[in-house]
Amino acid sequence: MPSQAKAYAAQSATTPLAPFSFERRDLRPDDVAIDILFCGVCHSDLHTARSEWDGTLFPCVPGHEIVGRVSAVGSDVTGFQAGDLAGVGCMVDSCGHCPSCSAGEEQYCETTGFVGTYNGPDTVLGGHTFGGYSDKIVVKESFVLKVGHDEKDLAAVAPLLCAGITTYSPLRHWNAGPGKKVGIVGIGGLGHMGIKIAAAMGAHVVAFTTSPSKIEDAKKLGAHDVIVSRDADQMAAHANSFDFILDTVAASHDLDALTALLKRDGTLTLVGVPEHAHPSPAVGNLVFKRRAIAGSLIGGIAETQEMLDFCNEHGLTSDIEMIAIQDIDTAYDRMVKSDVKYRFVIDMQSLKDAA
Incomplete structure (x- = not known):
């Protein structure tokens, strides 16, 4: 059965983000379920939630800089197991067979375009995808990334995903x-x-x-x-x-x-x-x-994994300011004024504590 997820969502371009519940899909054989620990706040989140770009689908749950812990895996998953640290970036699917996808450049998918982690077509449940301003997410294994950084650095790893x-x-x-x-x-x-x-x-x-x-x-x-x-x-x-x-x-x-x-x-x-x-x-x-x-547009999954490994090897993370999810609209207002050094990251414990 699909599981209930808690999140913060924008219901319109002019209303503040607020608590929202929805269903995450049941685990398929190639799926990885992740309990989200931290989610970075990207300027794209603001543009989408406030409908400054065309095509926002409401309710909108933004967030595509996701770091969390694997809670369960499907029967065909070989690269992850429960307890592993994992990341999810800007996309959760693509056609998988066009020239760009075959070359590991899924972000340039020529058939359907890549499926965004939020505001993309949900081909399983219907409707549109919901992102990382939530307590959990289910993503196919081929779009999940391994996180090798120390656990103390996980919040600062999240923005690396975008x-x-x-x-x-x-x-x-x-x-x-x-x-x-x-x-x-x-x-x-x-x-x-x-x-x-x-x-x-x-x-x-x-x-x-x-x-x-x-x-x-x-x-x-x-x-x-x-x-x-x-x-x-x-x-x-x-x-x-x-x-x-x-x-x-x-x-x-x-x-x-x-x-x-x-x-x-x-x-x-x-x-x-x-x-x-x-x-x-x-x-x-x-x-x-x-x-x-x-x-240039983000990067393919293999290159994103390469980037995470490179950053881990060289001790690189983002400079961040941690916030509670309840303060997301204040963070958006500060982002508009460039009042952050250099990336807000949501501590998802703040969502769980409010439940």
Whole structure:
């Protein structure tokens, strides 16, 4: 029989998140049931819950940075057993057989698109999927990740399931590492992980910020140098010098100032999706140096596991502020003001204690 789950949900775009109960599916042979311990709070959660992006399905239970403990496994599951630590990221299914899925790039599924951990089609119970702002979740084994970090670090591991993989994947794809000069634009939930990961990969890391007050923070995170992007002289001093720049900013901005900093054959990769389109880039800036502007979307399951293992090996976690689930709307309001260093994480014990 399906089990009752407790959660916090948005019932509309304008109402606060509030307690909500629903059914999680019965365990299928290839399923893993997880008791959720911690769930990170992503800006995507806010955009979806407040219907700032098209297509929100209500009631909406956000959350796709999930860390928990396995409570039960289906009869065909071989990689997990009850008591194991496990993670679930941004997706819980895909078609499994298109060229992208076959290549382990499920996030680019070409047949159905990946099934989001929340606000995606629930192909088992019908309706739509409910995410990690809840006490439990059931996910097929092929979309569950092994967590090797120490238990004391689990809350800070949760944001790796989105912020970590969103920055790791492009850094890996464009070969960040020793001998490469890598820029990270924006020092927030994504950017702070980009700095940590690029530094651990051995790259020379330069952080970009509009706020001089963030210079010391960026250096503590691992940046070797920091550019205040509003300072034209600082920007000009780095012209034609970057192998790769990762732009994590989710607001519309001029890309030309960044592409001008790339070497010949350098790439600017965007992972932030702005509400309004960026101004059209200057074509000559690209043509005369064979530069590229690219995009990147989270990462496949195998690469997400690789990222978790890399972060464990290098002692990397997210910088977090723990909250109770009852404070989620206050956290959203603070996120809008960029008032968090650098990721909120919900202690799901707060949900259980309120039951």
